Amino acid sequence: MSMWTRAPGRRMQSPCFVCPYPPEPHRLAKPMAAYSTQSRQPAWLTSLMSDTSPAPRLYAWSPDNLRSSSESNKTSSADQSGSHDLDHRIFILGIGNLGRLYASCLSMHTPRPPITLVVHRQELLSQWIHGPGLEISRLGRLYRGKDEFQIEWWTEQAPTNGPVREVSRASKIRNLIVATKAAAAMPEADRLRRYLDSSSSVTFLQNGMSKLWPPYGQEYVAKRYPHNDAPNFLACVTNHGVLSEGPFKSVHASPADSAIGPVLLNTTARPLAPSVAYLTEAIASAPYLNARSLTRAELWVSQLQKLVVNSTINPLTAVLRCKNGALFENPDGVVAKVIARLLHESSAILQTLINHPSCAEILTASADTKPAQSLDSMREELHLRFSFTELHSMLYDIGHVVKDNTSSMLQDVRAGKSTEIHDFNGWLVETAEFLGQSSSEQPCGLDVSCHRALIAMVESGTVVDETELARHLLP
Numbered sequence: 001m002s003m004w005t006r007a008p009g010r011r012m013q014s015p016c017f018v019c020p021y022p023p024e025p026h027r028l029a030k031p032m033a034a035y036s037t038q039s040r041q042p043a044w045l046t047s048l049m050s051d052t053s054p055a056p057r058l059y060a061w062s063p064d065n066l067r068s069s070s071e072s073n074k075t076s077s078a079d080q081s082g083s084h085d086l087d088h089r090i091f092i093l094g095i096g097n098l099g100r101l102y103a104s105c106l107s108m109h110t111p112r113p114p115i116t117l118v119v120h121r122q123e124l125l126s127q128w129i130h131g132p133g134l135e136i137s138r139l140g141r142l143y144r145g146k147d148e149f150q151i152e153w154w155t156e157q158a159p160t161n162g163p164v165r166e167v168s169r170a171s172k173i174r175n176l177i178v179a180t181k182a183a184a185a186m187p188e189a190d191r192l193r194r195y196l197d198s199s200s201s202v203t204f205l206q207n208g209m210s211k212l213w214p215p216y217g218q219e220y221v222a223k224r225y226p227h228n229d230a231p232n233f234l235a236c237v238t239n240h241g242v243l244s245e246g247p248f249k250s251v252h253a254s255p256a257d258s259a260i261g262p263v264l265l266n267t268t269a270r271p272l273a274p275s276v277a278y279l280t281e282a283i284a285s286a287p288y289l290n291a292r293s294l295t296r297a298e299l300w301v302s303q304l305q306k307l308v309v310n311s312t313i314n315p316l317t318a319v320l321r322c323k324n325g326a327l328f329e330n331p332d333g334v335v336a337k338v339i340a341r342l343l344h345e346s347s348a349i350l351q352t353l354i355n356h357p358s359c360a361e362i363l364t365a366s367a368d369t370k371p372a373q374s375l376d377s378m379r380e381e382l383h384l385r386f387s388f389t390e391l392h393s394m395l396y397d398i399g400h401v402v403k404d405n406t407s408s409m410l411q412d413v414r415a416g417k418s419t420e421i422h423d424f425n426g427w428l429v430e431t432a433e434f435l436g437q438s439s440s441e442q443p444c445g446l447d448v449s450c451h452r453a454l455i456a457m458v459e460s461g462t463v464v465d466e467t468e469l470a471r472h473l474l475p
């Protein structure tokens with residue numbers, strides 16, 4: 001059983017959360033009314049919609065476009081990725097830690113699917129040409145892969161040297177994994193809309209809640225794909241701890257597990273695109289990924305649980321500048337007290353959220369393939385799962401598994417990159433505000449003061465020791 005579905009006793013083995021394998025996602029996700037954590041349109045959607053220009057034509061630069069013309073005459077790597085293999089080709093956009101992990105695991109399938117890595121800078125193409133390829137060390141063994149992959153850089157600028165090809169040879173991409181940082185994920189997927197349609201499956205790997213949960217997924221799709229030709233959107237929850245050691249090189253420091261499930265499928269296309277099952281199965285059965293497929297409701301719950309982990313471990317390790325395991329060393333210390341405060345706030349938010357009317361349809365969406373379970377009993381189970389005690393023991397279990405890793409947020413701050421604090425703690429704060437505003441009977445005053453203070457610390461680049469942490473975050 002996945003660490004994320006650890007259950008109080010056997011209660012979570014109820015029909016609602018037992019996942020049939022392989023999945024039947026097309027029967028699970030139906031268009032539904034809304035769940036939103038905001039009453040206004042979110043900034044990411046406003047920003048995408050403010051761009052009314054047509055979807056850009058994009059060119060796929062390959063190493064052949066950087067080599068001299070005599071060299072590129074000798075090579076034909078760009079020609080290998082013809083449109084004939086599109087049904088099986090998996091494009092991975094963003095080759096950071098998670099992109100590397102998924103690419104390496106997918107490449108270990110027998111037979112190996114064709115895989116194209118898509119980098120976001122021309123410089124990375126040059127580095128790839130001269131480097132050893134993708135390297136991941138795991139449990140003392142080194143995985144190395146170069147010929148296993150095609151590599152491309154996608155840009156509006158046509159190459160001036162070598163073959164001039166459009167992305168996916170101007171056909172529709174069938175299988176796309178978006179492995180960028182959270183803030184770039186929707187803008188990147190949106191930029192590719194010329195190459196996506198109902199035959200496409202787009203799987204997001206980012207931590208945090210998917211932006212395409214109702215209602216904004218439907219709103220986005222209605223605006224960008226007005227002819228019912230939207231791609232199918234899926235997401236993964238990744239619990240592995242991966243540490244970057246430079247471009248294309250990572251340590252799989254804490255092997256754990258992953259899950260994949262549907263967020264928003266195009267059910268107007270009948271039959272559902274084969275890419276949904278193909279990509280789901282490719283990920284669910286990839287060596288070393290230890291992944292499984294989830295129903296839509298399970299994915300939503302799993303993302304919420306992972307959010308609790310990321311909104312606790314990531315910012316605390318960022319401000320304390322420590323490895324994950326250091327947070328859990330002293331069960332009576334200051335850090336343990338701060339963790340408890342954060343978890344009390346998170347627990348209250350999630351327990352209120354699951355009782356909000358807008359969540360009913362997400363929770364009941366899988367009922368068509370399973371023996372009926374009443375919404376009330378599902379809520380009762382989730383109430384228990386999101387209790388302080390359950391979240392606390394889940395976090396400490398995970399903390400143990402990923403103790404040797406350096407959190408993605410600490411890696412980001414050390415590399416001078418922006419963090420995902422708004423996608424984690426920020427989401428919780430916004431959700432608490434939404435629940436406070438929309439509660440008609442009695443206003444629920446959800447305390448988010450510890451999450452708020454932690455956001456401010458991360459945003460201002462504050463680094464503290466335990467004494468100062470207590471001063472900032474304990475009453």
Ligand SMILES: CC(C)(CO)[C@@H](O)C(=O)[O-]
Pocket residue numbers: 207238239240241242309310313314324402405406407408409
């Ligand atoms: C599980 C996790 C906290 C391990 O470091 C990871 O999600 C991360 O670093 O973001």
